[in-house]
Amino acid sequence: MKNSELISARADVLRGGRIESVHHAEISVVNHEDKEILHTPDTGLFTYLRSSAKPFQATVILDTGTDKTFRLPDSWIALACASHNGEAVHIQIVRKYLKRIGLDESALQCGSHPPLAYSIGGQKGAIKAEYSPVFHNCSGKHTGMLSVCRHLGEDVATYLNFDHPVQKAIREKIRKYSGETTVPLALDGCTAPVFYVSVRGMARMYRHLALGSDESLERIWNIMTSHPYLVAGKGRFDTALMEIARGKMVAKVGAEGVQGCAVRLPDGRRFGINIKIHDGNRRALAPLLIETLIHLNALTSEEAKKLEPFHHPTLTNHAGHRIGEILPVFESKARV
Template sequence: MMLAPLVEVIRGGRLESLHYGAVAVVNARGDLLYHAGDPDFLTFTRSTIKPFQALPFLRAGGHEKFGFDSRELALMCASHSGEAMHTQTVEGMLRKVGCDEHHLRCGCHVPMHFTVQDKAPPAGATFNQLHNNCSGKHAGFLAYCVQNGHPLDNYVEPAHPLQQAVRDSIAEVAGMSPSDMAMGIDGCSAPNYGLPLSRLAHTYARLAQGDQDPHYGSLMGELFRAMTLHPELVSGTGRSDLAFMQTVPGDWVAKIGAEAVQVIGIRSAGIGIAVKIADGSTRGLFPATISVLQQIGILPSAEATPLAPWARPQLHNFRGLHTGEVRATFTLTKDKF
């Protein structure tokens, strides 16, 4: 397992902590262009594969059958913050397919917008599965089951026809055999898959090409447009994916996953970028990802962009005193293919 030191945490001008990880940058053909560490590091994809978990539904024409608009497609790809704009949209999706919150199998957690704001929920506040960051994806899962007459109660089980179709779609987009993908269970109870980091980057290079994808064509285009038209629904107020997609609107499609995995597709450059921080800390993920964009010439400077606060975070203590910073220190290796 070859991991590279990617990000340093500095205190008093000296190294205090170090985040290791790996980076892969590939083109739409899957050729490796740049890397740091092991570009084929096995990485559980977590929420980064949500667009491809939606593909069976779109492929069967479900979005047309139920009248899902671009906002609802964006929620199918989202790790949302549980704000009203998210929960109300998901509730509408469920209503369109004849389901409601109790049909969901994603579980309930405190809405992410409280974490982002570093605030505790109001006293006596109650939440339900609509607030789960994956509820939009699960609403899409239920829609597929209703469309195809599949059972609703066990739709997250790996052997369910829905999850078999999802597995096959992910494998096809990644250019792999389904049997070669490691499987685990995600935080929302659905199956999740481990891919070589370069294969994960390739999926987003394909997503960014949208209508030009040789296999999924207009379906990839629908998902790309939905995500880039509504980045606030894909993530939420003050979130990193919103900042990435607002930096170059309509060109960058971005998705974070739990345990510090970030993937970005750049339409104009025809590339996909995947970054994994091995210890699962997002503290190192954002400076590393922004450094990749800078090193390959996509982002000359993060200053005066929505990414400025994420590029080199400054650390302060509880009295507001400056104590250090988080900074990317690696150099990408350019590959010949």
């Protein structure tokens, strides 16, 4: 497979057939040989992993044997990898998980927000004035971290501290999988440590997931592909892509326009993909990831057709009138 550099990648936002806004992106695709086979010019750009880190953060549940100690079903571990919608199925599992490890919602230090089902998933109806932390899209991740604390006998009150043993173990995994020499930290929106990694480094992480480079990553692959609805939910792109791809892909979005994707194809090809939208707008992610997958011949025509609403999203106004669409645009030297 020859190298192929993308000159540019962007998503054009059209109103009335004319460009109104443009979202520029960096894209890195790394193959099984750790070669960047498809990329924009600046994949050395550093940014924060945000929730795209969750599949890798969850590996410590498996590395430490926490899953065995508490007899955790795979569906519960899927919630540790999730940015969930806060639907009933998600909340029920997180509450059961907390109960299994002898804790309740008061142990969660992620804060709270209205369920993503309303803001992203398209759910209708009245939003309550207040929600407990279990409704936070990261509550599964936090419950997973707390379960490792309980298994290891570490302090649960300080589980988010940068120097907490659980967080140090996670940071080392991020460093290992990304190939970065150092991994600076900051606070994520849920108050957990978040990792500063290059776009190319993120693609390398998802390459490791695609390869199942160790036993824990292979388990995470199987868990996420077996439980795509639990990873996000109704109306969410990550869930739709994994359901339609049927075991070929793992997708995980992150805030501020970050998207990771691991790909295993029947012909033996393996890819790690990362996309970063420069202005942080997530609406450009699905169109650009699907365009990348089509460019790589990673989707069948039937799969691409099913993903069309995400590939070229229709824009409507509050009266329900179609006013435009989002179009991914690649300018490349060669097709892979």
